[in-house]
Amino acid sequence: xxxxxxxxxxxxxxxxxxxxxxxxxxxxxxxxxxxxxxxxxxxxxxxxxxxxxxxxxxxxxxxxxxxxxxxxxxxxxxxxxxxxxxxxxxxxxxxxxxxxxxxxxxxxxxxxxxxxxxxxxxxxxxxxxxxxxxxxxxxxxxxxxxxxxxxxxxxxxxxxxxxxxxxxxxxxxxxxxxxxxxxxxxxxxxxxxxxxxxxx
Amino acid sequence: xxxxxxxxxxxxxxxxxxxxxxxxxxxxxxxxxxxxxxxxxxxxxxxxxxxxxxxxxxxxxxxxxxxxxxxxxxxxxxxxxxxxxxxxxxxxxxxxxxxxxxxxxxxxxxxxxxxxxxxxxxxxxxxxxxxxxxxxxxxxxxxxxxxxxxxxxxxxxxxxxxxxxxxxxxxxxxxxxxxxxxxxxxxxxxxxxxxxxxxx
DNA sequence: AAAAGATTTAATCATTTGATTAAAAACAAA
DNA sequence: TTTGTTTTTAATCAAATGATTAAATCTTTT
Numbered sequence: 035x036x037x038x039x040x041x042x043x044x045x046x047x048x049x050x051x052x053x054x055x056x057x058x059x060x061x062x063x064x065x066x067x068x069x070x071x072x073x074x075x076x077x078x079x080x081x082x083x084x085x086x087x088x089x090x091x092x093x094x095x096x097x098x099x100x101x102x103x104x105x106x107x108x109x110x111x112x113x114x115x116x117x118x119x120x121x122x123x124x125x126x127x128x129x130x131x132x133x134x135x136x137x138x139x140x141x142x143x144x145x146x147x148x149x150x151x152x153x154x155x156x157x158x159x160x161x162x163x164x165x166x167x168x169x170x171x172x173x174x175x176x177x178x179x180x181x182x183x184x185x186x187x188x189x190x191x192x193x194x195x196x197x198x199x200x201x202x203x204x205x206x207x208x209x210x211x212x213x214x215x216x217x218x219x220x221x222x223x224x225x226x227x228x229x230x231x232x233x234x
Numbered sequence: 235x236x237x238x239x240x241x242x243x244x245x246x247x248x249x250x251x252x253x254x255x256x257x258x259x260x261x262x263x264x265x266x267x268x269x270x271x272x273x274x275x276x277x278x279x280x281x282x283x284x285x286x287x288x289x290x291x292x293x294x295x296x297x298x299x300x301x302x303x304x305x306x307x308x309x310x311x312x313x314x315x316x317x318x319x320x321x322x323x324x325x326x327x328x329x330x331x332x333x334x335x336x337x338x339x340x341x342x343x344x345x346x347x348x349x350x351x352x353x354x355x356x357x358x359x360x361x362x363x364x365x366x367x368x369x370x371x372x373x374x375x376x377x378x379x380x381x382x383x384x385x386x387x388x389x390x391x392x393x394x395x396x397x398x399x400x401x402x403x404x405x406x407x408x409x410x411x412x413x414x415x416x417x418x419x420x421x422x423x424x425x426x427x428x429x430x431x432x433x434x
Numbered sequence: 435a436a437a438a439g440a441t442t443t444a445a446t447c448a449t450t451t452g453a454t455t456a457a458a459a460a461c462a463a464a
Numbered sequence: 465t466t467t468g469t470t471t472t473t474a475a476t477c478a479a480a481t482g483a484t485t486a487a488a489t490c491t492t493t494t
Contacts, residue, residue, distance in 0.1 A: 229434075
């Protein structure tokens, strides 16, 4: 019997094109023909390899959700690092990752908005925000303030510049290189700011 | 000659429905039939009053951009308020406004991402972030740190919870009421945090 | 009331779009 | 080479969708 020997290169070309186009334009604005063109393949091949636009999207989306939330999972659950160390690691991990993939947060957030039912409890991020060891450390340090406030502060200050990238560029505030410089600076600043906030 | 006497009520019903549907699903995922149904009108009326889906969208979008950026314009340009006062006003204005319109930022940001060319320099927000009196006050206070860092901090901490609302709800971290409570708390906290950050 | 104009409706168009099909081409096994 | 299998292509389909049209209804003016 002959093994399935799909040309992995073609399949991967389609998936890569799908990543690009879906992330750039979102599910609804993406035409399967856009993906085919981006991949340099015949339209029918998309269905041959992935059955449907939706199936292909789910594949890409699952990847992107992992990328976005996977960053912090190992950090916030560690029992070996201090509070301050965790903040340093989180900020650094997010800014480094998003510099390579700036469209990621806006993509994931807007697709979840468009179809909240579809994601249901598939997102385990909830537990990271409410049950991780990081949360315990925050409560220990500041029992008077809900830990989510600090988590939102750290994430927002790290991620927000990337979410607003399209506006910053359209409005001529920054170009792509300047944004990277700016967020690189923030790696150190945010940690410093966190330290004074947690004591304030 | 008889004046054009369009039934303003119908026109407004369509515009209102368009606001709802466009904001919820974005331009591409919105069908003109969705808007017609939401407005309770015949599909053809949409074109009768607004020519095309795109024209209607531009109308709504212009409104939404104003809502989103109009909030801060009068505050940051005032010469009568102190730095701290401005921060208090900005945070309060945004959180109050977004509590009534939580989907606004994600909508505007993702539409600009989908079609950056289209917005070009139509967004005057750039000047608010680079040339306002608020910026001068920030530089005066902390000439060593780019003022945009502080502006991003204030805006991100205020707006980010609303951007992530769909995730927070899907993941079961918070429901809508809890989010309002949470952001209401932040009105005071963010100002406090800003004060220690600007001194740090 | 009659005429003129504005608004609304049902039906229909043309295009786009996701998907399928049948045949061709490429490849592997014998 | 021959045979069978996988991959690719061009052509086509059916449904969805933005838009238009022509007729019907309602409103205003005279």
